[in-house]
Amino acid sequence: MAKFIVRRVLLMLLTMLIVSVTVFLITEVSPGNVARNVLGIHITPEQEASFLAQTGLDRPLFERYVNWLIGSDWRAAAYVGMPLTRITTPEGFQEWWAVEPDGTLIRWKLQGDDLIAQRRQPDGTITEAKDNTRWQIRDPLQEIARLETLRAELLADTYLTDSDRQAILEPLDQIIRLLHEKKDRIEELAAALEQPEAALEALMDPAASRKRDVFEQAAAEIKGDEILQALAVAQELSRSPGDEYQTAQLRAMARRVAKAVDRIKALDPELAQQMQQTVRSLEGGDPDTARLILNAVSPRLEVLTAGLGALVQALEGNDYEGVITVLQDIASAQKTPLDESQQRVLAVSLKRVAKALKAADAALSKELGRAADSLKGGDVETARQALARAAERFAASSETIVRTRFAGQARVARTFWGVDTQNHVVRWEKGSGKETWVFIVGTGWKAFSGGPVEYIPLQKGLLRGDPGISLRTGRPVADLLFIRLRNSLVLAGIAFVVVMPLSLLLGLVAGLNEGKLLDRILSISGMVFSVTPEFATGIFLILIFALWLRLVPGATVFGEQAPWTRPDMLILPVLTLTLVELGYVLRITRASTVEVMKAAYVRTAFLKGLPYWRIVFKHVMRNALMAPITVIMLHVNWLLGGIVVVEAIFGYPGLGSYLLASALFKDFNAIEAGAMILVAVAVGTQLIADIIYTFLNPRIRYT
Numbered sequence: 295m296a297k298f299i300v301r302r303v304l305l306m307l308l309t310m311l312i313v314s315v316t317v318f319l320i321t322e323v324s325p326g327n328v329a330r331n332v333l334g335i336h337i338t339p340e341q342e343a344s345f346l347a348q349t350g351l352d353r354p355l356f357e358r359y360v361n362w363l364i365g366s367d368w369r370a371a372a373y374v375g376m377p378l379t380r381i382t383t384p385e386g387f388q389e390w391w392a393v394e395p396d397g398t399l400i401r402w403k404l405q406g407d408d409l410i411a412q413r414r415q416p417d418g419t420i421t422e423a424k425d426n427t428r429w430q431i432r433d434p435l436q437e438i439a440r441l442e443t444l445r446a447e448l449l450a451d452t453y454l455t456d457s458d459r460q461a462i463l464e465p466l467d468q469i470i471r472l473l474h475e476k477k478d479r480i481e482e483l484a485a486a487l488e489q490p491e492a493a494l495e496a497l498m499d500p501a502a503s504r505k506r507d508v509f510e511q512a513a514a515e516i517k518g519d520e521i522l523q524a525l526a527v528a529q530e531l532s533r534s535p536g537d538e539y540q541t542a543q544l545r546a547m548a549r550r551v552a553k554a555v556d557r558i559k560a561l562d563p564e565l566a567q568q569m570q571q572t573v574r575s576l577e578g579g580d581p582d583t584a585r586l587i588l589n590a591v592s593p594r595l596e597v598l599t600a601g602l603g604a605l606v607q608a609l610e611g612n613d614y615e616g617v618i619t620v621l622q623d624i625a626s627a628q629k630t631p632l633d634e635s636q637q638r639v640l641a642v643s644l645k646r647v648a649k650a651l652k653a654a655d656a657a658l659s660k661e662l663g664r665a666a667d668s669l670k671g672g673d674v675e676t677a678r679q680a681l682a683r684a685a686e687r688f689a690a691s692s693e694t695i696v697r698t699r700f701a702g703q704a705r706v707a708r709t710f711w712g713v714d715t716q717n718h719v720v721r722w723e724k725g726s727g728k729e730t731w732v733f734i735v736g737t738g739w740k741a742f743s744g745g746p747v748e749y750i751p752l753q754k755g756l757l758r759g760d761p762g763i764s765l766r767t768g769r770p771v772a773d774l775l776f777i778r779l780r781n782s783l784v785l786a787g788i789a790f791v792v793v794m795p796l797s798l799l800l801g802l803v804a805g806l807n808e809g810k811l812l813d814r815i816l817s818i819s820g821m822v823f824s825v826t827p828e829f830a831t832g833i834f835l836i837l838i839f840a841l842w843l844r845l846v847p848g849a850t851v852f853g854e855q856a857p858w859t860r861p862d863m864l865i866l867p868v869l870t871l872t873l874v875e876l877g878y879v880l881r882i883t884r885a886s887t888v889e890v891m892k893a894a895y896v897r898t899a900f901l902k903g904l905p906y907w908r909i910v911f912k913h914v915m916r917n918a919l920m921a922p923i924t925v926i927m928l929h930v931n932w933l934l935g936g937i938v939v940v941e942a943i944f945g946y947p948g949l950g951s952y953l954l955a956s957a958l959f960k961d962f963n964a965i966e967a968g969a970m971i972l973v974a975v976a977v978g979t980q981l982i983a984d985i986i987y988t989f990l991n992p993r994i995r996y997t
Contacts, residue, residue, distance in 0.1 A: 299981065306977035310970055314756075317969045318359055321962040331959045332765055348718065349765060350751040362762055362966060365755030370719035373711040376400075378719075378752065384418065388770060390717045390752045401713040402428075404745055406503065407702075407724050409710060429708035431484060432723070434477035437706050441470050444703055451700075453615060458697045461497055465490035466704040473706070487706055494701045502698035505654045505691065506612065512650035513609035519643050521599050522606065524554035524569065528588035531581055539581055547584075548576035557642075558598065561635040565594055598639045600624050600632070602647070614692035621685035625678045632674050641670040658687040714746065717763075721748035756970065762963035766956060771967050775952065779971060782948035784857045786937065788864060789871035794926055797876045801883020801922065802915060808888050817884060824877030832870045832943040839866060850946040867944045871937060882925050887918040 328351060329342040337345070346352040350361065367390070371378045376392040379399070383389060391399035391414060399414040402425065411425035431437075445466055448459060468490040476483040517526060527547045539547075552573045559566035568591050575584040596603060601620050608616030623629045624640070632640070648662035661684035668677035707725040714720045722745060754760035761771040804816040823831075840848030850863040857864055890896060891914060899909045938950030949968060956964035 302977065302981045306974060309977060310973045313969055313973050314363070314966055315359070317966055318355075318362075318962065321960055321965055322355060324960065326960050328765055328960045347749050348716075348746075348751070349763075350749065361751075361753065361755065362963065363755050364757055365753055365760065366750055367752050367754060370750040370752060373721070373750070374713060374719055375711075378713065380752070380754065388717070390713055392713045401715060402710075402722075403715050404722050404724070409712075409722065412715070428710050428712070429724070430710060431480055431487075432707040432709050434473045434480075434483065438470060438473050438477075440707070441466065441473070441704065444700070445470070448700055448704075451696075453693065453696050454700070455693070458497070458693070462494065462697070462700050462704055465493040469704065469706060491705045494704050497701040498698040499694040502695045506695050506699075508651070508654035509609050509612075509692075509695075512647070512654070513606045515650040516602065516606050516609070516643075516647055519599070519602070519646055520550075520553040520557045521595055521639065521643075522603055523550040524588070525592060525595055525599075525603050527551055528585070528592050531585040531588065541579060544576045544579060544581060547581075548573045551576065551584075551588075554595075558635075558639075561598070561638060562594070565591060598635060599643060600630050600636050600640055602640075602643055605647070612695075614688070614696065617692070618685050618689050621681050621688065625681035625685065627678065632669075632677075637669045637672070637674065637677075641666050644669070655687065655691045658684055658691060661687060713752075717752050718746075719750040719752060720746045723747045756967070761967035761970075764956070764961055764964050766959040766961045766964070771963050775949075775964065775967050775971075778947060778949045778952040781857050781946065782937070782941075782950065785864065785867055785871070785946065785948060788868050789875065792868065793872045793875045794879065796872075797879035798883050798919065798922060800876075801880040802887050802910075802918065804880065804884040805887025805891065805918065806910065806914075808891070813884070816880065820877035820880040820884075822877065823873045824881065826874070828870060828874050828937075828939040829943055831873055832866070832940055835866050835870055836943070848944070850944045863944075867940055867946055870940050870943075874940075879922055879925060883918065883922045886922060887914065890914050890918045893917075 327342075328349075329337060329345045333341070333345060343352070350358060350366075353361075367378045367380075374392050376394065378390060379393055380388055380390050381399070389401075391401050394400050401412050403410050403412065409425045409428060410422050413421050413423075415421065445463070448454075448462060448466070451459070454462075469487060472483060472486050472490070476486060516522065527550055530547070551569055555566050555569045555573065558569075568587055572584045572587045572591075575581070575587065601623060605617055605620040608614070608620065624632075630636070644662050644666035648659045648666060651662065652659035661680045665677040665680035665684065668674070668680060702725065705725045707723055709721060709723045711719065711721050724745075751763070753762045759772070761775070763769070764771050764774065767774065800816055800820075804813045804820075807813045836848040839845050846865045847860075847863050848866065850857070850860070850867060896909060896913055899913055937948065938954050940946065941948045941951040942954075949971070953965060953968040955961075956968070
């Protein structure tokens with residue numbers, strides 16, 4: 295028996311390996327985009343690439359599988375140059391840290407150009423300090439090529455003044471020369487770079503980065519303008535096919551267009567009427583018609599806003615010449631006539647622009663506010679003059695941003711591998727000018743010039759009990775998976791305890807009374823219950839016991855609490871499972887009993903004159919239960935993973951519904967972990983069935 299159990303365990307491990315590879319490959323080739331599933335369909339290609347990098351989904355398939363199976367911390371530690379460890383905080387969060395030689399836990403974050411080290415003290419407090427000595431010069435040959443390209447861009451740039459351009463070119467040429475001369479002597483190179491990089495540092499405005507951020511944030515605020523929102527809806531509908539949109543998304547778009555309708559209906563009733571048709575099309579689930587209408591009216595909307603949409607795009611793309619051009623065009627009577635409708639629209643929109651830009655440049659905001667007030671009062675000429683001054687002010691303000699950007703990129707790029715605060719080992723980079731997208735909680739996606747350029751998500755691997763992080767929830771899979779498994783075990787266990795003895799008993803009774811009225815009643819009832827779909831049975835029970843009689847709740851709402859805290863909520867799910875399983879196992883038991891009753895040894899027992907119930911219990915029941923036991927053990931696996939329909943009907947937070955949601959999101963970490971549990975249960979239950987066989991039939995032995 296011991297050898298048999300060992301063979302079964304080895305078989306289980308082999309099966310788990312094969313299933314894990316199969317599930318991994320199926321998940322990989324299945325249709326769908328993980329980034330869009332998690333973050334929405336309107337993310338940009340840059341944001342999608344950043345998401346894939348941060349989650350490790352941009353790595354080769356084999357590498358991702360190995361990371362999932364045996365972990366990535368051992369490989370990441372080689373990049374950091376320190377051992378890595380994972381701790382659980384008092385709040386229950388898991389955090390990865392590097393371990394310094396003295397045992398201190400350390401990790402890092404980037405704050406501007408400064409590398410900030412966080413050290414965890416023995417009492418759990420965290421101290422922060424600059425740690426810029428860890429920066430290493432990037433490959434000199436790569437830097438020579440990058441800086442030569444930057445030099446060409448600088449010479450071609452027309453936005454900077456000649457004096458600013460020359461002030462950057464002199465130290466830049468010196469840096470390129472030093473890279474050629476000392477590319478093989480990194481320590482000497484670092485010392486020689488101090489003087490030219492200090493000159494570049496002096497050209498950089500510390501407030502420029504904040505101004506640039508404010509300009510980008512201002513673009514988002516200006517986009518809140520109702521008419522610009524309608525134009526944004528038109529662009530969104532043009533980017534994706536209509537069948538990609540859900541009803542909730544279309545209704546949200548309809549509300550955005552409706553606000554624009556309210557604003558312009560007094561200015562242009564005909565245009566407002568056309569846009570109202572767009573609202574009705576979106577509410578009716580017809581995005582294709584809405585797209586056609588919006589495409590037709592968009593030119594008129596752009597005229598109403600006098601090109602503010604182009605101003606937003608220029609701010610988002612750091613195209614400061616484009617911003618100046620828009621302001622100058624509005625200020626020009628030849629390019630923008632500014633009729634009464636435009637005046638009324640711009641009077642409101644420019645106020646929004648002035649408010650959005652106030653944090654970057656108060657003088658600029660003041661001129662824009664003056665233009666808005668003048669338009670509201672009908673003084674177009676004064677408004678044009680204010681807009682012209684605003685364009686000049688923006689040019690002066692943005693010039694410092696451009697000078698700072700070029701000066702910053704003219705320095706030699708530095709790089710560093712370390713553990714970040716989001717449980718990655720990260721290669722940070724500064725000074726290269728490469729734009730990286732980072733998701734900031736509460737703010738959203740934000741672009742940085744410099745930052746993380748390579749990620750290794752940290753995990754211990756399944757073999758060490760860590761199935762990874764859920765892409766859908768952002769939480770460790772193990773945390774929620776075992777809660778869901780517990781819930782399904784409770785539901786399946788109660789159903790199992792109720793249905794199996796009852797179905798076996800009724801099946802024996804039906805088999806012992808073959809052809810009689812009792813047999814017909816039990817057989818027909820069992821067939822009805824077994825062929826009725828779970829959703830039909832569940833809904834029927836909800837209608838009767840929850841809605842009509844109001845005896846029990848019709849849904850299971852207990853969050854992450856244990857199911858036994860609300861036993862009344864378990865009644866209908868358990869009853870549904872009982873009715874579905876009852877008929878199937880009953881009929882299997884009945885058929886097995888009928889077959890055994892016709893066996894020669896049973897007839898011999900009757901001929902010997904043995905008591906009826908002794909024959910039933912000693913000869914019939916043991917052998918008749920062989921087939922039902924196999925079926926029952928197979929259905930244990932179904933009760934855990936296959937009750938997703940029952941869980942969906944009652945809102946039960948079990949393993950089946952968790953795996954379904956994970957599959958829809960292509961959340962392979964959760965899918966793989968769930969599959970391993972189901973394989974273990976399937977093989978384990980069959981092992982239990984084989985052991986039970988030896989007690990039912992002493993002739994069965996395993997060697």
